[in-house]
Every structure is written in C-alpha cells, then in structure tokens.
Amino acid sequence: MSVDVADMFAGLGGFSEGARLAGCRVVWAANHWRAAVDMHALNHPETEHACQDLEQADWRTVPSHDVLLASPACQGHSPARGAEKPHHDAQRSTAWAVVSAVEYHQPVAFVAENVRQFATKWVLYRAWCEAMHALGYALAPMVLNAADSGVPQERKRLFVVGTRTKHPITLRLPQRDHVAASSFIDFDAGQWAPIKTRRRKPATLARVAAGRARFGERFVMPYYGSGSGLTGRCLSRPLGTVTTVDRWAVVNGDRMRMLSAAENRAAMGFSDSYRLPTTHKQAVHMLGNAVCPPQARDVINALLEAM
Structure with missing residues (x-):
C-alpha cells in the first residue's frame, strides 16, 4: 500500500527521512526558514517544497496526503531555552497550524512531535487536544527515547499520534539495543x-x-x-x-x-550520506532541531501496522 506523507516544520528532514525509511512517499514538506528548506530539498529532491509561515498557509495548495507529520516550534516549551528568556510567545502558537492543516485535509492519521513540556507545561495543551478531538481524532500521546530505536543518543520526546478511530491506537514499537557513543566518535x-x-x-x-x-x-x-x-x-x-x-x-x-558536525549527524541517526549545511554552526543548529530518522521510522511503521 502506497502511503503519502506531508511534513510540516520539516527542518533538516528527520521526520521525512524516517517516513522514507518506512516506505512512505513524502509528497510535501515546508518550513519558514529558507536554509532548512534548501537542505531538505537537497536530500529529498522528489518532494514538493514550500518556504512559508505555516500559520498563514493556504492548505488548498498542499497535496492531499494520508499521514501528516509535524514538529512545531519547541523553543517556547523547552527548558533548554533558559529561565531568563520568555516562554509565552508566538512560537507556541505554531502548534495551532497543525490543527488548521488537519481540519482542512483530514488525513487518516497525524503524528506531532515536541519536547515533553509541550504536554506538561503548556496551559493550552488540553485545548489543543480538544480541538483535535472535535475534528474526529483519537489521540495517543507517548514519551519515547530515541535510544530505544537504536539511535546512539538519549533523547526523550513527546509524540502525539492522532487517528480517525473511536479509541486511541496502541503502537507496538520495537525495543532495539542501545548503541554506544563510541560507535561514531573518530x-x-x-x-x-x-x-x-x-x-x-x-x-x-x-x-x-x-x-x-x-x-x-x-x-x-x-x-x-x-x-x-x-x-x-x-x-x-x-x-x-x-x-x-x-x-x-x-x-x-x-x-x-x-x-564534529558529522559526529552530531551520526548521534541523531542520520546516514553518513545525508547532506548538511557547509557551516558547522548551521549544521549543528538544524541537527539539534531535527527528529531522529530511525525513531520516526519506528513510529510510522508501528502506526501503519496498527491502522
């Protein structure tokens, strides 16, 4: 069965790469940052790309798809931002663009990824979930560690899986052996x-x-x-x-x-052939914002098996 995927807030393309590894076709990917869109296009030339503010997107121009992937901005939720910086700002509102996209396209399923504080600290998280419920989606939030997908990194993130089912689905995720940091350090x-x-x-x-x-x-x-x-x-x-x-x-x-940038790439679970920005600072920035492809692959495979 061919599964078409759209990727919002695609960044460097970790979610898209995971979808590709799961056998899906990434038909559309978008981000507001031109440099990220260009890098995504280098690695996924078969995908239609858009560089735009997704809170202002015209969803009529986006190809239809079976599964929507989304990683809205985490900076407004993450404690890594630092206590001295404001957390109640416009970056938190990007999550509502996911609701808007789901309302228009009504995909069979969506997967939203963010830091754990998206669910525990954001006062509007319950309202966000209620909006998805109103659109007919049952939600299965789960905190997953990338290391359990064989990524050589301890990285715990929230994944909210939404399906057009009466009850939330249960994903049967593999428990892969942890991989040591020594595997990629030269x-x-x-x-x-x-x-x-x-x-x-x-x-x-x-x-x-x-x-x-x-x-x-x-x-x-x-x-x-x-x-x-x-x-x-x-x-x-x-x-x-x-x-x-x-x-x-x-x-x-x-x-x-x-x-090095290459070692950070390996720590995130990207292949050695995945192309990065030429500047170290920009490469590390995009990698740190990305979804780990092997983890995305495992989540998407489990979702497809459960549907």
Whole structure:
C-alpha cells in the first residue's frame, strides 16, 4: 500500500527521512526558514517544497496526503531555552497550524512531535487536544527515547499520534539495543586542543578531572550547558541529548575537542550520506532541531501496522 506523507516544520528532514525509511512517499514538506528548506530539498529532491509561515498557509495548495507529520516550534516549551528568556510567545502558537492543516485535509492519521513540556507545561495543551478531538481524532500521546530505536543518543520526546478511530491506537514499537557513543566518535579526526590552557575555565577543568577519575582517559562531557552531572558520560552509553548549539566535548587523554558536525549527524541517526549545511554552526543548529530518522521510522511503521 502506497502511503503519502506531508511534513510540516520539516527542518533538516528527520521526520521525512524516517517516513522514507518506512516506505512512505513524502509528497510535501515546508518550513519558514529558507536554509532548512534548501537542505531538505537537497536530500529529498522528489518532494514538493514550500518556504512559508505555516500559520498563514493556504492548505488548498498542499497535496492531499494520508499521514501528516509535524514538529512545531519547541523553543517556547523547552527548558533548554533558559529561565531568563520568555516562554509565552508566538512560537507556541505554531502548534495551532497543525490543527488548521488537519481540519482542512483530514488525513487518516497525524503524528506531532515536541519536547515533553509541550504536554506538561503548556496551559493550552488540553485545548489543543480538544480541538483535535472535535475534528474526529483519537489521540495517543507517548514519551519515547530515541535510544530505544537504536539511535546512539538519549533523547526523550513527546509524540502525539492522532487517528480517525473511536479509541486511541496502541503502537507496538520495537525495543532495539542501545548503541554506544563510541560507535561514531573518530579519535583520529577533528581539531584537538590541549585541556590545560590559560583560557580554560576552572569549572571545565573540574568536569574533566571528575570524568577522568570515573571513566578513564576517554569520555564525553557537556562543555557548554549542563547535563550528565559533573562527570560526563562513558563512551559505552548513548550520547546525551544533541541540542541546537555545540554542547558535547570529547576528552582523549590530555586533549579535547567538540563533536564534529558529522559526529552530531551520526548521534541523531542520520546516514553518513545525508547532506548538511557547509557551516558547522548551521549544521549543528538544524541537527539539534531535527527528529531522529530511525525513531520516526519506528513510529510510522508501528502506526501503519496498527491502522
């Protein structure tokens, strides 16, 4: 059975790539950021693309589809944004564009992805769900860890699966073996620097020392931001969550470096051939915003099997 998929807030294309891996045809993908649309088009040239504010979209121009995929902006919900930045802003309203698209096209099913706080902190989440119920959809929200889909990263995200059924469906998701961070880190590549330099902050040196005491000479640690305590993570575990800015450093003896764009790509579960922006900063930004393709594949396959 041929399944046509549309991808809202498509970004770099993780959801679309997961749909492709699940055997679906991605007929349309859209994002408001031209750079992201261009990268998506490079990797999915067979897909029709639109660069537009999806809150202003004319859904009559969008091809019909069986399943709608959507990753509305998470910045207004994510605690990674920081307490000093406002959370009640226009970015939260992008989720209502999903309701608008579903109302017009009435796909057989939709899958919306976001951070967990979308359901637990957004005061309008219940209203958003009620809007979907009014359109005839039963909702099955679930928090899933990308590591359980074989992605070498601990990344917990909310997936809301909506179906035109009387009751919410149950997805039978595979429980895949966790993949270690060591699977993608290349110790013979990258721009290494000595750990002990005059510019290195005491807090960084303290994390390195604690990590070395616990894990030995090689491990990963959060260089910017927090997470994984004060000691980092051993290489036999999946990496911690990849974010939109450089976060993870690799320690190798008396030297260290940040993860490369290619290593971040592998940590997100994209193939080595998936094309990225040429600038490191933009590549990391798009990767940190993406859906992990293997996780998307597992969710979509389970959805299709349950329908």
